[in-house]
Amino acid sequence: MRLFHRILGMLSGVAFGSLCLSAGEPRLRVVTSLPALYSWASQVGGSQVQVDRLLPVDADPHLFQFRPRDLEVLRRAQVILLNGAGLEDWLKPSLEKQVPGSAKKIVEAATGYPPSELIYSDRPENESGSSGNADLRDGPPNPHLWLDPVFAFHGVTNILRTFQELAPEQGAVFATNASIYLQRLHRLHEDYETFRRPLKSPGMVTVHPAFSYLCRRYRIRLVGVLEETSGSEPGPRHLATLMEQIRVNRISTLFIEPNSSSRLALQLARDMHLTVAELDTLETSHWSPGGYEDGMRDNLRTLARQFHEP
Ligand SMILES: [Zn+2]
Known part of the structure; x- marks a missing residue:
């Protein structure tokens, strides 16, 4: 992980110490x-x-x-x-x-994150006719x-x-x-890498387009997302395409979010006999110093349960 080592190298140039502000400052x-x-x-x-x-x-x-x-x-x-x-x-x-x-x-x-690393669309390839990023940068x-x-x-x-x-x-x-x-x-x-390694070509369907960067990092195919943009109801054409993608890719789990009130997501899971599992987008919960690691590790355990256990 080159980025990680570059950052640690940069930090090592700083004299580490244990200075303290005086009480009350x-x-x-x-x-x-x-x-x-x-x-x-x-x-x-x-x-x-x-x-x-x-x-x-x-x-x-x-x-x-x-x-x-x-x-x-x-x-x-x-x-x-x-x-x-x-x-x-x-x-x-x-x-x-x-x-x-x-x-x-x-x-x-x-700030400073390479613009080429940003994702502009979650549409699967055959829906957008491209890798999903072209022509959408406006x-x-x-x-x-x-x-x-x-x-x-x-x-x-x-x-x-x-x-x-x-x-x-x-x-x-x-x-x-x-x-x-x-x-x-x-x-x-x-x-996360250790979780991913034994899997051949995992595919995932989520409700809200939150996991695109996680999927790309760990080479999980984001087969489809129910909401085209956060909070939007999918149109009939989008829903039909998503259902087709779920069938073709033999997706067995729909990843919803805690407190998700999307009746449509639960209906879709029932109609297509999908297991429902929760992944947290860490948008509204885990407000604590350890919250990021806790939430990300909970998500990792959920992914491992769904992908590793038959
Ligand atoms: Zn979001």
């Missing part, structure tokens, strides 16, 4: 839009950084309306940490309107990068740089924290 305040980012920022920042949620626990990060108390959290924050790749496009206009003149630092985990990319553990290396490194820039006196502590966390994320990635 103000900590860096960060507010963030996604549970994954909450975990990453908490792990890198440790006790030196206060991380708060921008969204209430069950709010959809694809679309959100500010309430007065959200604005208070925003006003207090020094860093607004976002995913980017279009996920929080709803935020920026209201941020400028409602928290004017604030000298906030807005940081996106996706629209926003699929934003669900955080579900790829290798992308997490990139996001964590962006967070580290930001914290070091804003609190340089704690730079060595942040680098030590990041290095330890990156090694755990690397083990997570290796465990």
